[in-house]
Amino acid sequence: MEGIIEQFGFAWPKFIAQVIIVLIVYFVLSKYAFGPVLAMLNARRSRIEEGEANIKKIDAEVARAEERIQGMLDDANRDAERLITEARESAEAVRGQKTQEAVNEAQQIIEKAREASRLEHESSMNELKRDFGRLVIDATSKVTGKVLDDGDQKRINEETAGQVAL
Protein backbone atom coordinates (compact mmCIF):
# COMPACT_ATOMS: atom_id res chain seq x y z
CA MET A 1 0.00 0.00 0.00
CA GLU A 2 2.77 2.40 0.97
CA GLY A 3 4.55 1.51 -2.24
CA ILE A 4 1.53 2.41 -4.30
CA ILE A 5 1.10 5.70 -2.48
CA GLU A 6 4.77 6.57 -2.96
CA GLN A 7 4.50 5.60 -6.61
CA PHE A 8 1.75 8.17 -6.97
CA GLY A 9 4.10 10.76 -5.52
CA PHE A 10 2.53 11.13 -2.07
CA ALA A 11 4.78 12.68 0.55
CA TRP A 12 3.79 14.24 3.84
CA PRO A 13 5.60 17.58 3.36
CA LYS A 14 4.09 18.02 -0.11
CA PHE A 15 0.68 16.98 1.13
CA ILE A 16 0.78 19.34 4.11
CA ALA A 17 1.94 22.18 1.85
CA GLN A 18 -1.02 21.57 -0.45
CA VAL A 19 -3.42 21.36 2.51
CA ILE A 20 -2.13 24.71 3.74
CA ILE A 21 -2.62 26.20 0.27
CA VAL A 22 -6.20 24.88 0.08
CA LEU A 23 -6.96 26.21 3.57
CA ILE A 24 -5.54 29.63 2.68
CA VAL A 25 -7.73 29.79 -0.44
CA TYR A 26 -10.73 28.59 1.59
CA PHE A 27 -10.36 31.13 4.39
CA VAL A 28 -9.37 34.09 2.23
CA LEU A 29 -12.15 33.50 -0.30
CA SER A 30 -14.68 32.99 2.50
CA LYS A 31 -13.64 36.21 4.21
CA TYR A 32 -12.90 38.54 1.33
CA ALA A 33 -14.99 37.19 -1.55
CA PHE A 34 -18.01 35.10 -0.56
CA GLY A 35 -18.90 37.10 2.55
CA PRO A 36 -18.90 40.57 0.97
CA VAL A 37 -20.42 39.38 -2.30
CA LEU A 38 -23.25 37.47 -0.61
CA ALA A 39 -23.84 40.44 1.68
CA MET A 40 -23.98 42.71 -1.38
CA LEU A 41 -26.35 40.31 -3.15
CA ASN A 42 -28.59 40.22 -0.08
CA ALA A 43 -28.48 44.02 0.17
CA ARG A 44 -29.39 44.32 -3.48
CA ARG A 45 -32.16 41.74 -3.12
CA SER A 46 -33.60 43.57 -0.10
CA ARG A 47 -33.39 46.87 -2.01
CA ILE A 48 -35.24 45.31 -4.92
CA GLU A 49 -37.88 43.90 -2.56
CA GLU A 50 -38.11 47.30 -0.88
CA GLY A 51 -38.44 48.94 -4.28
CA GLU A 52 -41.18 46.52 -5.30
CA ALA A 53 -43.01 47.18 -2.03
CA ASN A 54 -42.67 50.92 -2.64
CA ILE A 55 -43.99 50.51 -6.17
CA LYS A 56 -47.01 48.65 -4.83
CA LYS A 57 -47.51 51.37 -2.23
CA ILE A 58 -47.18 54.07 -4.86
CA ASP A 59 -49.62 52.23 -7.14
CA ALA A 60 -52.13 52.10 -4.29
CA GLU A 61 -51.55 55.80 -3.59
CA VAL A 62 -52.01 56.62 -7.26
CA ALA A 63 -55.24 54.58 -7.35
CA ARG A 64 -56.51 56.39 -4.26
CA ALA A 65 -55.48 59.75 -5.70
CA GLU A 66 -57.23 58.95 -8.97
CA GLU A 67 -60.36 58.01 -7.05
CA ARG A 68 -60.11 61.25 -5.10
CA ILE A 69 -59.55 63.26 -8.26
CA GLN A 70 -62.47 61.52 -9.95
CA GLY A 71 -64.66 62.30 -6.94
CA MET A 72 -63.55 65.91 -6.99
CA LEU A 73 -64.21 66.11 -10.73
CA ASP A 74 -67.67 64.63 -10.26
CA ASP A 75 -68.39 67.15 -7.47
CA ALA A 76 -67.06 69.99 -9.59
CA ASN A 77 -69.18 68.84 -12.53
CA ARG A 78 -72.28 68.70 -10.35
CA ASP A 79 -71.51 72.13 -8.87
CA ALA A 80 -70.86 73.56 -12.32
CA GLU A 81 -74.12 72.16 -13.66
CA ARG A 82 -75.99 73.51 -10.65
CA LEU A 83 -74.36 76.93 -11.01
CA ILE A 84 -75.12 77.00 -14.73
CA THR A 85 -78.77 76.11 -14.05
CA GLU A 86 -78.99 78.69 -11.30
CA ALA A 87 -77.32 81.29 -13.48
CA ARG A 88 -79.62 80.44 -16.34
CA GLU A 89 -82.70 80.73 -14.09
CA SER A 90 -81.37 83.88 -12.53
CA ALA A 91 -80.60 85.35 -15.94
CA GLU A 92 -84.07 84.39 -17.11
CA ALA A 93 -85.61 86.11 -14.08
CA VAL A 94 -83.45 89.19 -14.47
CA ARG A 95 -84.22 89.32 -18.18
CA GLY A 96 -87.98 89.17 -17.46
CA GLN A 97 -87.68 91.76 -14.76
CA LYS A 98 -85.57 94.05 -16.90
CA THR A 99 -87.88 93.59 -19.84
CA GLN A 100 -90.82 94.48 -17.65
CA GLU A 101 -88.95 97.46 -16.28
CA ALA A 102 -88.08 98.53 -19.79
CA VAL A 103 -91.67 98.14 -20.90
CA ASN A 104 -92.86 100.11 -17.91
CA GLU A 105 -90.26 102.75 -18.49
CA ALA A 106 -91.18 102.94 -22.15
CA GLN A 107 -94.84 103.26 -21.26
CA GLN A 108 -94.01 105.99 -18.79
CA ILE A 109 -91.95 107.78 -21.39
CA ILE A 110 -94.77 107.43 -23.89
CA GLU A 111 -97.27 108.69 -21.31
CA LYS A 112 -95.05 111.57 -20.45
CA ALA A 113 -94.51 112.37 -24.12
CA ARG A 114 -98.17 112.11 -24.78
CA GLU A 115 -98.93 114.38 -21.78
CA ALA A 116 -96.29 116.86 -22.84
CA SER A 117 -97.69 116.82 -26.37
CA ARG A 118 -101.18 117.33 -25.06
CA LEU A 119 -100.08 120.19 -22.81
CA GLU A 120 -98.11 121.76 -25.63
CA HIS A 121 -101.10 121.35 -27.90
CA GLU A 122 -103.36 123.01 -25.34
CA SER A 123 -100.84 125.78 -24.77
CA SER A 124 -100.54 126.33 -28.48
CA MET A 125 -104.31 126.35 -28.85
CA ASN A 126 -104.64 128.86 -25.98
CA GLU A 127 -101.98 131.04 -27.46
CA LEU A 128 -103.63 130.74 -30.82
CA LYS A 129 -106.92 131.68 -29.28
CA ARG A 130 -105.32 134.65 -27.57
CA ASP A 131 -103.63 135.74 -30.76
CA PHE A 132 -106.85 135.23 -32.67
CA GLY A 133 -108.77 137.18 -30.03
CA ARG A 134 -106.26 140.01 -30.26
CA LEU A 135 -106.55 140.02 -34.02
CA VAL A 136 -110.33 140.11 -33.75
CA ILE A 137 -110.13 142.98 -31.22
CA ASP A 138 -107.67 144.85 -33.38
CA ALA A 139 -109.81 144.26 -36.47
CA THR A 140 -112.98 145.22 -34.62
CA SER A 141 -111.42 148.40 -33.23
CA LYS A 142 -110.11 149.36 -36.64
CA VAL A 143 -113.40 148.57 -38.36
CA THR A 144 -115.53 150.33 -35.83
CA GLY A 145 -113.04 153.10 -35.09
CA LYS A 146 -113.94 152.69 -31.49
CA VAL A 147 -111.61 152.17 -28.66
CA LEU A 148 -112.68 149.01 -26.94
CA ASP A 149 -112.63 148.92 -23.19
CA ASP A 150 -111.57 146.00 -21.12
CA GLY A 151 -115.11 144.64 -20.90
CA ASP A 152 -115.50 144.65 -24.64
CA GLN A 153 -112.16 143.07 -25.17
CA LYS A 154 -112.99 140.40 -22.62
CA ARG A 155 -116.33 139.65 -24.20
CA ILE A 156 -114.86 139.59 -27.74
CA ASN A 157 -112.06 137.34 -26.58
CA GLU A 158 -114.51 134.92 -24.98
CA GLU A 159 -116.76 134.89 -28.03
CA THR A 160 -113.76 134.39 -30.35
CA ALA A 161 -112.37 131.66 -28.15
CA GLY A 162 -115.80 130.07 -28.16
CA GLN A 163 -116.03 130.23 -31.95
CA VAL A 164 -112.45 128.85 -32.41
CA ALA A 165 -113.09 125.95 -30.02
CA LEU A 166 -115.91 124.89 -32.25
Add this chain to the structure above:
Amino acid sequence: MEIPTSTLFDFAFSPVLAAGGINAPEIPHLGWFTNSILVAIIVTVGVLLFTRMATKKMELIPGGKQNFVEFLIEFLYGQVEGIVGKHVAPKAFPLLATIFIFILSANWFGLLPGVGTVGWGEGNGGFLSLDSVHAPLLRPATADLNMTLALAVVFMVVWVYLSVSELGVWGSLVHIFGPKGGLQGMMKYALMPIFFFVGIIEVISIFFRPASLALRLLGNIFAGETLLVVMGGLGEQVLGAKGILGFLTSVALPIPFYFMEILVGALQATVFTLLCGVYIKLSTSHEEEGEH
Protein backbone atom coordinates in the same frame (compact mmCIF):
# COMPACT_ATOMS: atom_id res chain seq x y z
CA MET B 1 35.42 25.59 -31.19
CA GLU B 2 32.76 22.89 -31.36
CA ILE B 3 29.49 24.06 -32.87
CA PRO B 4 26.41 22.86 -30.95
CA THR B 5 24.39 20.30 -32.82
CA SER B 6 21.21 22.03 -31.76
CA THR B 7 20.68 25.68 -32.59
CA LEU B 8 17.97 28.15 -31.74
CA PHE B 9 16.50 27.48 -35.17
CA ASP B 10 16.38 23.76 -34.45
CA PHE B 11 14.80 24.47 -31.09
CA ALA B 12 12.17 26.69 -32.62
CA PHE B 13 10.91 23.91 -34.80
CA SER B 14 11.33 21.03 -32.40
CA PRO B 15 8.55 20.05 -30.01
CA VAL B 16 9.73 19.84 -26.43
CA LEU B 17 7.78 17.17 -24.67
CA ALA B 18 7.15 16.58 -21.04
CA ALA B 19 4.73 14.51 -19.13
CA GLY B 20 6.94 12.54 -16.86
CA GLY B 21 5.54 10.19 -14.27
CA ILE B 22 2.38 10.52 -12.27
CA ASN B 23 4.36 11.88 -9.34
CA ALA B 24 5.11 15.59 -9.50
CA PRO B 25 8.87 16.14 -9.62
CA GLU B 26 10.64 18.46 -7.21
CA ILE B 27 12.16 21.65 -8.55
CA PRO B 28 15.94 21.21 -8.48
CA HIS B 29 17.68 22.59 -5.39
CA LEU B 30 14.36 23.26 -3.58
CA GLY B 31 13.93 20.02 -1.67
CA TRP B 32 10.35 18.79 -1.50
CA PHE B 33 9.02 21.91 -3.27
CA THR B 34 7.37 20.44 -6.36
CA ASN B 35 6.31 22.12 -9.55
CA SER B 36 2.64 21.44 -8.71
CA ILE B 37 3.06 23.29 -5.39
CA LEU B 38 4.49 26.21 -7.37
CA VAL B 39 1.49 26.17 -9.71
CA ALA B 40 -0.88 25.86 -6.74
CA ILE B 41 0.71 28.96 -5.23
CA ILE B 42 0.48 30.84 -8.54
CA VAL B 43 -3.18 29.85 -8.96
CA THR B 44 -3.92 30.78 -5.34
CA VAL B 45 -2.30 34.18 -5.70
CA GLY B 46 -4.09 34.76 -9.02
CA VAL B 47 -7.51 33.79 -7.68
CA LEU B 48 -7.09 35.76 -4.48
CA LEU B 49 -5.76 38.86 -6.24
CA PHE B 50 -8.58 38.82 -8.77
CA THR B 51 -11.31 38.37 -6.16
CA ARG B 52 -9.69 41.01 -3.94
CA MET B 53 -9.61 43.48 -6.83
CA ALA B 54 -13.22 42.65 -7.65
CA THR B 55 -14.49 42.98 -4.07
CA LYS B 56 -12.29 45.73 -2.65
CA LYS B 57 -14.55 48.62 -3.57
CA MET B 58 -17.92 47.00 -3.96
CA GLU B 59 -20.75 49.11 -5.26
CA LEU B 60 -24.47 48.56 -5.45
CA ILE B 61 -24.25 48.87 -9.23
CA PRO B 62 -21.37 46.51 -10.05
CA GLY B 63 -18.61 47.11 -12.57
CA GLY B 64 -16.81 44.58 -14.78
CA LYS B 65 -14.82 42.41 -12.33
CA GLN B 66 -17.33 42.77 -9.50
CA ASN B 67 -20.11 41.88 -11.90
CA PHE B 68 -18.30 38.71 -13.01
CA VAL B 69 -17.49 37.61 -9.45
CA GLU B 70 -21.05 38.32 -8.33
CA PHE B 71 -22.44 36.38 -11.27
CA LEU B 72 -20.17 33.41 -10.50
CA ILE B 73 -20.91 33.40 -6.77
CA GLU B 74 -24.65 33.89 -7.25
CA PHE B 75 -24.73 31.07 -9.81
CA LEU B 76 -22.70 28.73 -7.58
CA TYR B 77 -24.80 29.61 -4.54
CA GLY B 78 -27.95 28.75 -6.45
CA GLN B 79 -26.50 25.39 -7.46
CA VAL B 80 -25.27 24.61 -3.94
CA GLU B 81 -28.61 25.64 -2.46
CA GLY B 82 -30.36 23.34 -4.93
CA ILE B 83 -28.26 20.38 -3.78
CA VAL B 84 -27.80 20.78 -0.03
CA GLY B 85 -30.92 22.80 0.73
CA LYS B 86 -31.51 26.32 2.01
CA HIS B 87 -30.66 25.51 5.60
CA VAL B 88 -27.19 24.02 5.06
CA ALA B 89 -26.25 26.13 2.00
CA PRO B 90 -24.79 29.11 3.94
CA LYS B 91 -22.44 26.77 5.82
CA ALA B 92 -21.51 24.50 2.91
CA PHE B 93 -21.24 27.13 0.19
CA PRO B 94 -17.81 28.64 1.04
CA LEU B 95 -16.09 25.25 0.92
CA LEU B 96 -17.88 23.99 -2.19
CA ALA B 97 -17.34 27.25 -4.05
CA THR B 98 -13.68 27.30 -3.05
CA ILE B 99 -13.24 23.75 -4.30
CA PHE B 100 -14.93 24.51 -7.61
CA ILE B 101 -13.10 27.78 -8.28
CA PHE B 102 -9.71 26.39 -7.26
CA ILE B 103 -9.99 23.15 -9.23
CA LEU B 104 -11.31 24.95 -12.31
CA SER B 105 -8.54 27.56 -12.18
CA ALA B 106 -5.86 24.92 -11.61
CA ASN B 107 -7.18 22.70 -14.41
CA TRP B 108 -7.33 25.51 -16.94
CA PHE B 109 -3.97 26.91 -15.81
CA GLY B 110 -2.48 23.57 -16.88
CA LEU B 111 -3.54 24.29 -20.46
CA LEU B 112 -1.48 27.47 -20.73
CA PRO B 113 1.58 27.35 -23.00
CA GLY B 114 4.73 26.58 -21.06
CA VAL B 115 3.09 24.38 -18.44
CA GLY B 116 4.88 21.03 -18.68
CA THR B 117 7.17 22.12 -21.51
CA VAL B 118 9.54 24.53 -19.79
CA GLY B 119 11.95 23.15 -17.25
CA TRP B 120 14.96 20.97 -16.72
CA GLY B 121 15.91 18.12 -19.03
CA GLU B 122 18.36 16.83 -21.55
CA GLY B 123 19.61 18.61 -24.64
CA ASN B 124 22.48 18.86 -26.99
CA GLY B 125 23.98 21.88 -25.29
CA GLY B 126 23.30 25.57 -25.61
CA PHE B 127 20.68 27.86 -24.19
CA LEU B 128 17.04 26.93 -24.87
CA SER B 129 18.01 23.72 -26.62
CA LEU B 130 16.35 20.91 -24.65
CA ASP B 131 15.09 17.91 -26.57
CA SER B 132 12.87 16.81 -23.73
CA VAL B 133 11.95 18.05 -20.27
CA HIS B 134 12.14 15.66 -17.32
CA ALA B 135 11.38 18.15 -14.56
CA PRO B 136 8.99 20.81 -15.85
CA LEU B 137 8.93 24.10 -13.99
CA LEU B 138 5.14 24.12 -14.04
CA ARG B 139 2.72 21.22 -13.73
CA PRO B 140 -1.06 21.37 -13.34
CA ALA B 141 -1.68 21.50 -9.60
CA THR B 142 -4.47 18.96 -9.89
CA ALA B 143 -2.19 16.49 -11.68
CA ASP B 144 -0.57 15.79 -8.33
CA LEU B 145 -2.00 13.35 -5.80
CA ASN B 146 -0.87 15.56 -2.92
CA MET B 147 -3.08 18.41 -4.11
CA THR B 148 -6.14 16.32 -4.98
CA LEU B 149 -5.83 14.44 -1.69
CA ALA B 150 -5.43 17.73 0.16
CA LEU B 151 -8.67 18.99 -1.41
CA ALA B 152 -10.45 15.75 -0.51
CA VAL B 153 -9.15 15.66 3.06
CA VAL B 154 -10.03 19.31 3.73
CA PHE B 155 -13.49 18.58 2.38
CA MET B 156 -13.88 15.49 4.59
CA VAL B 157 -12.89 17.44 7.71
CA VAL B 158 -15.43 20.16 6.94
CA TRP B 159 -17.96 17.47 5.99
CA VAL B 160 -17.61 15.80 9.41
CA TYR B 161 -17.99 19.18 11.11
CA LEU B 162 -21.11 20.04 9.09
CA SER B 163 -22.67 16.61 9.65
CA VAL B 164 -22.09 16.63 13.41
CA SER B 165 -23.14 20.26 13.80
CA GLU B 166 -26.32 19.54 11.89
CA LEU B 167 -27.37 16.20 13.40
CA GLY B 168 -25.17 15.86 16.48
CA VAL B 169 -22.90 12.89 17.19
CA TRP B 170 -25.73 10.54 18.15
CA GLY B 171 -27.89 11.76 15.29
CA SER B 172 -25.07 11.10 12.83
CA LEU B 173 -24.60 7.56 14.16
CA VAL B 174 -28.33 6.90 13.95
CA HIS B 175 -28.30 8.37 10.46
CA ILE B 176 -25.65 5.87 9.39
CA PHE B 177 -26.58 2.75 11.35
CA GLY B 178 -30.25 3.25 12.16
CA PRO B 179 -33.28 1.85 10.32
CA LYS B 180 -34.34 3.89 7.32
CA GLY B 181 -37.56 4.28 5.39
CA GLY B 182 -39.72 5.09 8.41
CA LEU B 183 -40.04 1.48 9.59
CA GLN B 184 -42.09 0.90 12.74
CA GLY B 185 -42.96 -1.93 15.08
CA MET B 186 -41.56 -5.44 14.72
CA MET B 187 -40.27 -4.85 11.23
CA LYS B 188 -38.02 -2.09 12.51
CA TYR B 189 -36.38 -4.33 15.10
CA ALA B 190 -36.19 -7.28 12.73
CA LEU B 191 -34.31 -5.26 10.12
CA MET B 192 -31.97 -3.51 12.59
CA PRO B 193 -29.08 -5.98 12.10
CA ILE B 194 -29.29 -5.51 8.35
CA PHE B 195 -29.24 -1.73 8.66
CA PHE B 196 -26.32 -1.99 11.09
CA PHE B 197 -24.43 -4.08 8.55
CA VAL B 198 -25.31 -1.56 5.82
CA GLY B 199 -24.00 1.15 8.18
CA ILE B 200 -20.64 -0.62 8.43
CA ILE B 201 -20.44 -0.72 4.63
CA GLU B 202 -21.40 2.96 4.62
CA VAL B 203 -18.56 3.80 7.01
CA ILE B 204 -16.11 1.92 4.79
CA SER B 205 -17.38 3.83 1.75
CA ILE B 206 -16.99 7.10 3.68
CA PHE B 207 -13.36 6.24 4.40
CA PHE B 208 -12.81 5.58 0.71
CA ARG B 209 -14.38 8.85 -0.37
CA PRO B 210 -11.22 10.97 -0.11
CA ALA B 211 -9.31 8.42 -2.16
CA SER B 212 -12.02 8.17 -4.81
CA LEU B 213 -12.35 11.95 -5.06
CA ALA B 214 -8.60 12.48 -5.21
CA LEU B 215 -7.80 9.68 -7.67
CA ARG B 216 -10.67 10.58 -10.02
CA LEU B 217 -9.46 14.15 -10.37
CA LEU B 218 -5.80 13.17 -10.54
CA GLY B 219 -6.44 10.50 -13.16
CA ASN B 220 -8.46 12.77 -15.43
CA ILE B 221 -6.12 15.74 -15.33
CA PHE B 222 -2.92 13.71 -15.58
CA ALA B 223 -4.42 11.70 -18.46
CA GLY B 224 -5.34 14.95 -20.20
CA GLU B 225 -1.83 16.32 -19.80
CA THR B 226 -0.34 13.08 -21.09
CA LEU B 227 -2.74 13.09 -24.02
CA LEU B 228 -1.66 16.60 -25.03
CA VAL B 229 2.03 15.63 -24.80
CA VAL B 230 1.48 12.48 -26.83
CA MET B 231 -0.47 14.38 -29.50
CA GLY B 232 2.27 17.03 -29.57
CA GLY B 233 4.92 14.42 -30.30
CA LEU B 234 2.80 12.25 -32.57
CA GLY B 235 3.98 13.88 -35.81
CA GLU B 236 7.66 13.54 -35.07
CA GLN B 237 7.78 10.29 -33.18
CA VAL B 238 5.16 8.22 -34.99
CA LEU B 239 4.74 9.84 -38.41
CA GLY B 240 8.42 10.74 -38.74
CA ALA B 241 7.81 14.43 -39.49
CA LYS B 242 10.95 16.53 -39.06
CA GLY B 243 11.79 20.21 -39.04
CA ILE B 244 8.98 22.57 -39.94
CA LEU B 245 6.57 19.70 -40.60
CA GLY B 246 7.34 18.27 -37.17
CA PHE B 247 6.74 21.68 -35.64
CA LEU B 248 3.45 22.13 -37.48
CA THR B 249 2.18 18.70 -36.45
CA SER B 250 3.23 19.36 -32.85
CA VAL B 251 1.09 22.52 -32.91
CA ALA B 252 -1.87 21.33 -34.97
CA LEU B 253 -2.52 17.83 -33.63
CA PRO B 254 -3.10 18.78 -29.96
CA ILE B 255 -5.47 21.67 -30.77
CA PRO B 256 -8.72 19.62 -30.81
CA PHE B 257 -7.65 17.98 -27.56
CA TYR B 258 -7.03 21.35 -25.95
CA PHE B 259 -10.73 22.13 -26.50
CA MET B 260 -11.59 18.75 -25.02
CA GLU B 261 -9.34 19.44 -22.03
CA ILE B 262 -11.07 22.78 -21.45
CA LEU B 263 -14.29 20.81 -21.21
CA VAL B 264 -12.71 18.08 -19.06
CA GLY B 265 -11.25 20.70 -16.71
CA ALA B 266 -14.70 22.25 -16.16
CA LEU B 267 -16.34 18.83 -15.95
CA GLN B 268 -13.94 17.48 -13.33
CA ALA B 269 -14.32 20.62 -11.21
CA THR B 270 -18.08 20.19 -11.45
CA VAL B 271 -17.96 16.47 -10.66
CA PHE B 272 -15.73 16.95 -7.61
CA THR B 273 -17.90 19.80 -6.28
CA LEU B 274 -21.13 18.02 -7.09
CA LEU B 275 -20.07 14.85 -5.26
CA CYS B 276 -18.99 16.90 -2.25
CA GLY B 277 -22.38 18.62 -2.28
CA VAL B 278 -24.20 15.30 -2.51
CA TYR B 279 -22.16 13.88 0.39
CA ILE B 280 -23.09 16.89 2.50
CA LYS B 281 -26.72 16.57 1.51
CA LEU B 282 -26.82 12.86 2.39
CA SER B 283 -25.25 13.34 5.81
CA THR B 284 -27.11 16.48 6.88
CA SER B 285 -30.58 15.53 5.72
CA HIS B 286 -33.02 15.34 8.60
CA GLU B 287 -35.29 12.97 6.74
CA GLU B 288 -34.81 9.26 6.75
CA GLU B 289 -33.36 8.26 3.42
CA GLY B 290 -32.39 4.87 2.13
CA GLU B 291 -29.68 5.99 -0.27
CA HIS B 292 -25.87 5.94 -0.18
